[in-house]
Amino acid sequence: MTGQGTLGVAVIGAGRMGADHIRRLDRTVSGARVAAVADVDAERLADGIDGCAAHTDPAAALASEGVNAVLIASPGPVHEEQLLLLALEHGLPVLCEKPLAPDASSALRLLRAESALGRRRVQVGFMRRYDTEYARLKALLDAGELGRPRMLHCRHRNVASPPGFTEQMMISDSVAHEIDATRWLLGQQITAVTVLRPGSGGVREPQLVLFETDGGVVVDVEIFVNCGFGYQVQCEAVCEAGSARIGDGHAMVTQAAGRWRGDRPGLCGRFEDAYDREVLQWVDATRRGEVTGPSVWDGYAVAAVCEAGVRARSGGGRVPVTLTGQPALYR
Template sequence: MLQVGVIGTGMIGQDHIRRMTSVLAGVRVTAVADVDTTVAASVGARIGAPAFETGEALIADPSVDAIVVCSWGPTHEQYVLAAIAAGKPVFCEKPLATTQDACLRILDAEVAHGSRLVQVGYMRRYDDAYRALKATLGTGQIGAPLMMHCAHRNASVPGFYEKEMAITDTAVHEIDMVRWMFDDEITAVRVLTPRRSSLGGELQDPLMLLFELSSGVLVDVETSVNIRYGYDIRGEIVGEEGTAALGSLSPVQVRKAGFAADPVPADWRERFLRAYDVEFQEWIDALRAGGRPVGPSAWDGYAAAVVSDAGVAALRSGDRVPVVLTEKPKLYETEVAALAPNASAVAAGDAA
C-alpha cells in the first residue's frame, strides 16, 4: 500500500484526496498539510489522517512514502525540492514552478539525485480521447502530420484571471499535449489578438496562438475563456492523407423539438474526471512496481514553462518569439512516458 501525503487541501487537493480515498486502488492518504491549518485539520479529520503545520514536516514524516503537491503555484518549488532532498517521489500539480530558473533548480536537484522522482500533473496525456488520437497518429493511416487545430474554451473564468493566464494557465495544457502528441519540441510562438469579446471585460479574449515544431508541424490554439456555453476542448490533426480529431463532446446525442444536441461539459472537472483517475492510478502503480514515476517529467514541466514565457512575450510584443531550451539532461533522454493505460483497473468504488 502506497502511503501518500497531500500538501494543499484546497479544491484540487481535496478532489485528489477523494479519488485516492474512495476511487483508486493500492493507496492510502496518511497525512495532509495546508497554509490554512484549520482547513487541513478538517480534511484530515474526515479521512483519519494527521494534519501537519508545514509541508516540510509532512515530507519528513516516516509514514509518508510519496508526496502530492496541490498548493499555491509559487510554493511548488520549495516542496518539490524538499521531496527530492528526502528521496521521496512527488506528484506536482502544474506548474512545476512559476519561473524557468526555479524549474532548472528542480532539474539540477533531480539529476544530482540520479533517478526520477518528479511527475507533473498534465492529465491530458491520460484522457481516452487524446490517447486514441495519438494512437491513430502512430498508425500512419493519415500520413505524415502537417498541422493541428486546437480550441480551449471556458464558459467563464474567475475575477482574478489576467490576460497572460490565457497562456500560462489555459493554453499550457495544449503546450504539454502538443509536445507529447508529436514527440517533438516547440521552437517558436506567435500570438494573434482577434476582435475582443464584449464578455471578457478587460481581458484580451479570445487569443490565437501559433506554435512551430522542430519537425515543421504547425499548431494553432484558440483560447476563449468567456464563451458562456460550456467547457469545450477540441483537437484535429491534418495529415498528408487524411485527418484525425477528438470525438464528440458527449457520448449521448439528444434529439428533441426539431433539434439535435450534444451536451457540453460544464467545466474541466466534468470533462477530464476519468483522466485524473487514470493519471493517479498509473502514478500509484508505477511507484509500487518500480519506485519511480513514468509520466510527465520535470523536463516536461520546464519545457512548458519556457514555451509559456515565450507565448507571454509574443502576446506583449506581437512578434514571433523563439523558444530556447537548455541542453536536455541524459536522465530525461532515457525516460519513456507511458502511452496507454496499464492493466490496473480504475473503477468507482474500488477503494484502497
C-alpha cells in the same frame, strides 16, 4: 516503496484540485491512502480519513508517520521550494500538478536538482496524456495511418475564469495543457510562439496562440476562458492523408478517402477519468519503485514555451523558444 503495502501520500495544498485528489486517493484509487494533508484548512479536509494527519506546514506533513510519497497541488509559484527543499531532500516520489514552476529558470533549477540525484523522482500532472481520446489520437498518429501530421487545430474554452485569473494565466495555466499535448502527440519540440488578440482594452479574448515545431508542424490554439457557453477542449490533427478530431462530445472522428467515422459513448466529466487514471498509474508505478509519466524535462519545456508565449502576448511578435540540452536522465 516497492510493492510493500499501501502507499501513504501527503497531499500538499488542498484547494479545488488538491481536495479532489484527496477524495480520489481516499475513495477511488486502490493501493494508496491519504496519510497527511498540508493546507490552511487541513483539519476539515483530514476529518473522517482514518489515520490522516493535518498540518499547515508542508515540511511537517512530509515528515508525518507513514508518508512515503507526496502529491503537490499547491499554487505554482511555491512548487520549487516544496519540491527542491522538501520532497527531493526527503527522497520522496512526487506527483506535481502543473505548472511545475512559474518560469523556465525555476524549472531548470528543479531539472538540475533531480538530475543530480541520478534518478527520476517527479512526475508532472499533464493529465491529458491519460485521457482516452487523446491516447487514441496519439496511437493513430504514431501508427502513421493518416500520414505525417501537418497541422493541429485546438480549442480550449471555459465558461468563466476564477477570481484572480489574469491574462498571463491564459498561457501559463490554460494553454500549458495544449503545449504539453502538442509535444506529446507529435513527439516534437515547440520552437516559436505567436499570440494574436482581438479588440482592445481589458482581457481581450478569445486569443489565438500559434506554435511552430521543429518537425515543421503548425499548431493553432483558440483560448477563451470566459466564453459563457460551455467547457470545450478539442483537438484536430490534419495529416497528409486524412484528419482526426477529438473533443466533440463523442469519440474520435476520423476522415479519410471520402469517408468519416465516429462513435458516441456515454457522457461524463470531460477529464474525470483521465485524472483517476493518472493518479492510479502514478500510485502503481511508485509502489513498484518506478517513476513514469510526464517528467521534469517536460515541465521545464512547457515552462519555457509558456514564458515565450507570455512575451508574445505582451507585443513581442513571434518569440523563439530556446531549451537547454536535454540531460541523459530524460532521454
